[in-house]
Amino acid sequence: MNQDRSRTAYQESAAGLARRALGALRGAEGTAMVAAHVESAQDPGAALAAIRILGADTFAPVVLAGAPLHPEDAAAIALAFSALPPGRDVPLPPPAGPEGPWLMAWRDWGTVTLLTVLTGRGGARLTAPRPALPADAAPADDAAGWAEWSVRMGQLSTLALPGLDGPVHDAARRSPLALARGATRAVLRRDYPTAARIARWLAWLRSDGVRLPLDAGPLVEHIGLLAGGDRPALDTAISRRLIAL
Structure with missing residues (x-):
């Protein structure tokens, strides 16, 4: 898959995951919606990338609508970070460094932080350093x-x-x-x-x-x-x- 097709697949998968999160926020989606997104995907890699793209918004139904965080969802989010791990170096803030990696590092920090808060243990196994401003x-x-x-x-x-x-x-x-x-x-x-x-x-x-x-x-x-x-x-x-x- 070339880079343009890969980017399109990631964006389409992220849009699909956003639809699932919206449905869950409205109470119309079943449990384990993140895991279901990965399991039903034709391209599991794109589905895992979609989790990183959507970031902490995968937890919106939990923190805003009181839905329980399904253990399979927590595992799917952790899998996305283990399969597509963030870089070890903390990106410099713009203009000292490029904006894209810096933005992604902040989104990763938000996802890992909420996972840690909501699971009490599962998120603690992941690390996402907080960048500077x-x-x-x-x-x-x-x-x-x-x-x-x-x-x-x-x-x-x-x-x-x-x-x-x-x-x-x-x-x-x-x-x-x-x-x-x-x-x-x-x-x-x-x-x-x-x-x-x-x-x-x-x-x-x-x-x-x-x-x-x-x-x-x-x-x-x-x-x-x-x-x-x-x-x-x-x-x-x-x-x-x-x-x-």
């Missing part, structure tokens, strides 16, 4: 660079879940206005996938008790009406649950 981790309200920063935060939206907290979350707490501007900008540009990801941070901040410069509820509903695709649908559903908290 770049110097522009949280722009001031009147500072330039908020647009690029908010997009980067959107790329880390899988961390916007209960049970996770760290430097990225502290950065979100320090810059709610920048996130509100970023989500609004994405909506105006009709970039609804990006808007859905950034809006998740606003929903998370609301659930965390942070005062926001806009009402996250109508924004999330507006994005939900216009966004298409499995991943934006999952992001919007997660935001609704966070707001309900």
Whole structure:
């Protein structure tokens, strides 16, 4: 399989896993949805890669809807990390290092951290070091660079879940206005996938008790009406649950 076909297979598998997670979040999916995704896949390697891509969102039905974490799901997530292990070196934050590996390292940290919290033992066998943040981790309200920063935060939206907290979350707490501007900008540009990801941070901040410069509820509903695709649908559903908290 060439690189383009491999990337397409990973993206399609990740979309399928996002549909399963959305179904589980709504109570329409059976138990062990992650394991079922791997077992039913024509390409098990792509299915395991999808777990790494979806990241901590595989736990959304557990931490937001109270669904139990099935042992087979925990095993499937652990298998994804053993079959496709993260690099041993902690990636440098941009611009000192490339953005892609750094973002993936943060997503891996979120997945492994939640697995450890939810299993109490299974996740402890996995390691995913927490990267550092770049110097522009949280722009001031009147500072330039908020647009690029908010997009980067959107790329880390899988961390916007209960049970996770760290430097990225502290950065979100320090810059709610920048996130509100970023989500609004994405909506105006009709970039609804990006808007859905950034809006998740606003929903998370609301659930965390942070005062926001806009009402996250109508924004999330507006994005939900216009966004298409499995991943934006999952992001919007997660935001609704966070707001309900």
